[in-house]
Amino acid sequence: MLYYAVVFLVIALIAAVLGFGGIASSAAGIAQILFVVFLVLALAGFVASMVRRR
16 A cells, blocks of 8 residues: 555656646545555554454
8 A cells, every 4th residue: 555655656746747737636646545544554453463462
């Protein structure tokens, strides 16, 4: 998940440099969503591993 968030961030940066504002904003939005999903899944995995240990 984090890999795809970084990929979309790089795409957004390249598109912004080249002047494609619509594509850049779309890619940045997708990167933000994927990063939030990554954080939620990472937190859920951490909590699940803590509960499993007890």
